[in-house]
Amino acid sequence: SSGTGMSSIFIVDVETGNLIKKISTGVGNTTTPNAMQNPTLVDVDGNGTIDYAYAGDTYGRVWKFDLSSSSTGSWVISNSGNPVINVGQPITSQIDVAPSKNGGYMLLFGTGKYLEVADKADLTGNAFYGVWDNGTSTISDLVQQTVTGTVVKSGQSYRQTSSNNVDYTSKKGWYLTLPITGERVVTNSVITGGLVYFSSIIPSTNDCSYGGTSWLMELNYNDGTMPFTAVFDTNNDGTINSNDVVVSGLGYQAISSSPTILTGLG
Numbered sequence: 001s002s003g004t005g006m007s008s009i010f011i012v013d014v015e016t017g018n019l020i021k022k023i024s025t026g027v028g029n030t031t032t033p034n035a036m037q038n039p040t041l042v043d044v045d046g047n048g049t050i051d052y053a054y055a056g057d058t059y060g061r062v063w064k065f066d067l068s069s070s071s072t073g074s075w076v077i078s079n080s081g082n083p084v085i086n087v088g089q090p091i092t093s094q095i096d097v098a099p100s101k102n103g104g105y106m107l108l109f110g111t112g113k114y115l116e117v118a119d120k121a122d123l124t125g126n127a128f129y130g131v132w133d134n135g136t137s138t139i140s141d142l143v144q145q146t147v148t149g150t151v152v153k154s155g156q157s158y159r160q161t162s163s164n165n166v167d168y169t170s171k172k173g174w175y176l177t178l179p180i181t182g183e184r185v186v187t188n189s190v191i192t193g194g195l196v197y198f199s200s201i202i203p204s205t206n207d208c209s210y211g212g213t214s215w216l217m218e219l220n221y222n223d224g225t226m227p228f229t230a231v232f233d234t235n236n237d238g239t240i241n242s243n244d245v246v247v248s249g250l251g252y253q254a255i256s257s258s259p260t261i262l263t264g265l266g
Contacts, residue, residue: 005033007057009065011075021072026081027059034059038094042105044068052078054133056091056109064133085137087111087175089126096189096196100132101222102168107131108196108221112184120203126184128198128217130224131173141172145224147179151245154236159215159249163225174224176217183215187258195231196221199256214256217249 006028011021028034039055051068061083067075078084089111096108110128113119131137143166151158166174178184180202189198195218203212218231230244237243 003030004028005030007034007036007059007061007063009036009039009053009055011067011072021075023065023075023077025057025061025063025077025083027057027061036063037091039065040095040097042097054084054095054097054107056093056095058090058092058113059086060088060090060111061086062091062095062107062109062131079136082136084133085129085131085139087127087129087139089124092186094188096191098191098196098221102132102134105133106173106221107133108189108191108198110178110185110189110198110200112186112200114184114186114201114203121205123182125181126178126200127175128178128185128189128200128219128224129173129175130196130219130221132168134172137172139175143167143171143174143224145174145176145219147177147249150251151247153234153245156234156236157251158232158234158245158247159217159251160246161219161224161226161248166223176219176224187256190259190261191221192261192263194220194222195227197259197261199259201255203255210253211255213251213253215249215251216256216259219248 006024008024035058036055039053041050042052044051053065056062062085064078066078090113092113097105100106112126145162149160183200183202185200189196197218200215226248230246233240234244
């Protein structure tokens with residue numbers, strides 16, 4: 001974002017290349033430029049046209065763009081131009097959107113950046129968030145979930161996490177604190193079966209190393225709690241069942257990509 005340095009989305013006619021609308025957040029400057037990530041598009045009423053777009057930026061803000069009007073002149077940032085939430089850490093992956101059990105949508109995303117040389121040595125703490133799209137929120141509106149321990153099964157490290165209750169009569173979501181110094185989320189998450197799957201990375205500061213390590217995490221997306229049943233084959237017998245330990249993360253010695261879910265394989 002060279003120009004103003006502010007994060008923006010562009011809506012372009014795919015056939016002609018003509019700019020239909022540019023919507024700027026007004027956040028960013030030329031000294032410290034902001035950048036918007038890929039937007040996630042939502043058709044609320046199922047009529048084949050987009051009603052809302054969600055996107056995060058490198059200032060740590062999550063934006064909701066109202067595109068529901070038939071007039072492009074009425075396309076604006078929702079919440080009177082304010083972000084849904086400001087988490088204070090860069091968002092460099094796409095916002096995942098899923099139906100909330102309370103109506104509306106849950107916005108799922110992690111924080112962290114791994115784009116510039118300086119990012120390798122950035123040891124600032126990060127988190128993964130599940131935010132209910134219900135007006136504007138702050139961190140105090142969310143319930144914290146934490147990594148409670150690590151267990152080793154069949155030579156493999158697994159994480160277990162908290163299952164703190166999220167009372168949506170007074171709260172607007174949850175967040176999981178990533179416990180390792182330098183741990184961050186820089187790839188897209190995947191939602192299936194009521195769970196959100198995401199990868200975190202811990203870059204190595206040693207130039208002679210293979211890059212770093214990662215964790216593949218899976219949580220109930222509505223409240224950030226541990227899965228109710230086993231999702232990993234912790235005893236390494238080729239089957240995931242009640243003989244496996246219920247865990248919420250798998251560690252491995254590599255820098256990870258986004259998770260991919262295979263279905264229809266029995």
